[in-house]
Amino acid sequence: MRSLYQFREQLVRYFNNVEYDSLTDLRENSEARDSRTQINRTVNIVHAIILRSGVSTNLRYTPPAMIGGYIQDIDLVANVFNLSRYMIEPNNLLDVVDRSIGQYENDRLGSLFRTINPFFWLGRSIDFLVAIPFRLFSKVGISTKNFEESSAGKISKLVLYVVTLAASLLTILQILGYSDSFRLFLKDLVSN
Secondary structure, three states: OHHHHHHHHHHHHHHHOEEEOOOOOEEEOHHHHHHHHHHHHHHHHHHHHHHHOOOOOEEEEOOOOOOOOOOEEEEOOOOOOOHHHHOOOHHHHHHHHHHHHHHHHHOHHHHHHHHHOHHHHHHHHHHHHHHHHHHHHHHOOOOOHHHHHOHHHHHHHHHHHHHHHHHHHHHHHHHHOOHHHHHHHHHHHHHO
């Protein structure tokens, strides 16, 4: 969360030290240039942190009728230095950062519980393992986005989740020394 606070400070410092020459052109003084450097160094990390908080970084942009153009979603964090071109107030970006900070502040107890909960980490591990085949396909240039959203992709993910969960359960039972008891239970279950 410290990264979000520092990022917000740099944003305020940057926008307080730029002057607008015209409606969309801005001029940066030396403090703004220093802040711009700091923002550029952390923008990708902060963008990921904001997205993990569940806060959207997109703003629906509708160009003025006199100018024309198409309606599009603008990622405020990725376009931090282009906001003036779209005539978007910097406060919109600050609102996104503030909402993300609020999410993390309000979720401290939940995050502590997730940190010490082994089932949370088991779920994260299973998510990681299930995503491996899709990552491999994307590494060789095969687009997996459409496949993952299709029925076949969802069924594939379900099968991978079940297999990975079953393998994890069997491994845990074996580590705890209950694998023989589990086999006997399954044998009795099948025979009845």
